Amino acid sequence: MELSIDKLVYGGDGLARLPADEKGRGKTVFLPYVLPGERVDATLMQNRSGFARARLNKVVTASPDRVEPKCGYFGRCGGCQYEHASYSAQGRFKVEILRETLRRTAKLELACEIELHVGEPWHYRNRTRMRVLHAPSFALGYFRADSHELLAVERCPISSPLVNRGIAMVWEQGRASKVPSSVHGVQFFANQDDSTLLAELFVRPQSGGAEVGVFAQTLLAELDAITGVVIFATSPFEDESRQKAPLSSAHDERSTVVGNRSLTYRAAGRDYRVSGGSFFQTNRFLVDELVEVATAGAAGQIALDLYAGVGLFTVPLAAKFDEVVAVETSPHAVADLQYNVGGNVKAVRATTEAFLEKQAAQIKADFVLLDPPRAGLGEKAAAALCRTSAGMVTLVSCDPATLSRDLRLLLESGFKVAKAHLFDLFPQTAHMETVLQLVR
Numbered sequence: 001m002e003l004s005i006d007k008l009v010y011g012g013d014g015l016a017r018l019p020a021d022e023k024g025r026g027k028t029v030f031l032p033y034v035l036p037g038e039r040v041d042a043t044l045m046q047n048r049s050g051f052a053r054a055r056l057n058k059v060v061t062a063s064p065d066r067v068e069p070k071c072g073y074f075g076r077c078g079g080c081q082y083e084h085a086s087y088s089a090q091g092r093f094k095v096e097i098l099r100e101t102l103r104r105t106a107k108l109e110l111a112c113e114i115e116l117h118v119g120e121p122w123h124y125r126n127r128t129r130m131r132v133l134h135a136p137s138f139a140l141g142y143f144r145a146d147s148h149e150l151l152a153v154e155r156c157p158i159s160s161p162l163v164n165r166g167i168a169m170v171w172e173q174g175r176a177s178k179v180p181s182s183v184h185g186v187q188f189f190a191n192q193d194d195s196t197l198l199a200e201l202f203v204r205p206q207s208g209g210a211e212v213g214v215f216a217q218t219l220l221a222e223l224d225a226i227t228g229v230v231i232f233a234t235s236p237f238e239d240e241s242r243q244k245a246p247l248s249s250a251h252d253e254r255s256t257v258v259g260n261r262s263l264t265y266r267a268a269g270r271d272y273r274v275s276g277g278s279f280f281q282t283n284r285f286l287v288d289e290l291v292e293v294a295t296a297g298a299a300g301q302i303a304l305d306l307y308a309g310v311g312l313f314t315v316p317l318a319a320k321f322d323e324v325v326a327v328e329t330s331p332h333a334v335a336d337l338q339y340n341v342g343g344n345v346k347a348v349r350a351t352t353e354a355f356l357e358k359q360a361a362q363i364k365a366d367f368v369l370l371d372p373p374r375a376g377l378g379e380k381a382a383a384a385l386c387r388t389s390a391g392m393v394t395l396v397s398c399d400p401a402t403l404s405r406d407l408r409l410l411l412e413s414g415f416k417v418a419k420a421h422l423f424d425l426f427p428q429t430a431h432m433e434t435v436l437q438l439v440r
Helices: 087-105 161-175 209-222 287-295 314-318 331-340 352-360 379-386 400-412
Strands: 002-004 014-017 028-031 039-047 051-061 114-117 127-133 139-143 150-152 183-190 197-203 226-233 255-259 262-267 270-275 300-306 321-328 345-349 367-370 392-397 416-423 433-439
Touching: 002 014, 028 039, 087 114, 087 400, 087 416, 114 287, 127 161, 139 161, 161 183, 161 197, 161 209, 197 209, 197 262, 209 226, 209 255, 226 262, 262 287, 270 314, 270 331, 287 314, 287 392, 287 416, 287 433, 300 314, 300 352, 314 321, 314 331, 321 331, 331 345, 352 379, 379 400, 392 400, 400 416, 400 433
Parallel strands: 028 051, 114 416, 197 226, 300 321, 300 367, 321 345, 367 392
Antiparallel strands: 002 039, 014 028, 039 051, 127 139, 127 183, 139 150, 183 197, 226 255, 262 270, 392 433, 416 433
């Protein structure tokens, strides 16, 4: 059938409609790799009671925003959704999606403009994690689009040049049968100028310890930029999409280190220690601007930095406040946080929800900064945040859906959105980073 694409929705799909029937307006159809205003030939793949899904066959009438994808894996790899759109159009689409998501879920009609912050559209990622398969032959790659099957990938154009050198080296070792069969995942993390690389290996517990150590030594020897290899013993789930990296875990996974456990990352004029298993922002071109915007206008006696990580926002806040309380649950990140901050920062290892419910009411904070994971704050933490004394809150979010859900509770408690920023930290993908400044 032929379909006309009305708009893009969060996640990367285009939205079209089936012809109207006796029940009224036609059913909504979602399909990937299309652009607003296009007329496309598509095949219906799923037809459910409330919506349908389709597969793109060919573009009949193309949008002027359509470009030729630069990556040969695009359309098969699940990592990118927007390579067929010009970079200027990607930003425009994301602003529209954010505004509509806030309108629909948070019931918020923004009174201010959404300021868009863009950077380099390629080679921006300082971190990538890839899966490893050993049978029927060695393969290193990402999930295929809409599946949990491995797509073998030898080069990733959104990852930094040094990360790509790491990927190429693992492929070389794999083809030579030098990657131990116990290794089921590899992660590379590069510093700000792409000169130093930290590698992480994810291995099945109680298997091949000696040979994994030899492989780690080989990585150090084959690529001088690698200064350390951190080995985590993890058990892949049968459904490997559920496997969490250490940086998203509150548990202290067992690890072995060959070389250095951490690297130094310079951001916003400051040096941060970032260890294997610790989270850090992945866009190497926009992190300084993100820090500047997220902490702008904040000053006073006490600030809370929730989901603090290694202290990316904590350190600049400490220069503006008499005291900063930084809360983080990951043991890996907390150790780095304590190393990175100064004497006027109190680092607390706790979940944000537990901390807010037990202590926030006693701490008379002037300002709160939150940078939660994709799951967002949640109802309990959002409600507890509303009970704090803070007159200004900056909310950094990587998911507009959970942001809108949490924001609705904050708006009901009296907060208003004073400024809105969208950082395109993830070009070529449907992901976006939002920074909202709330006041009451």
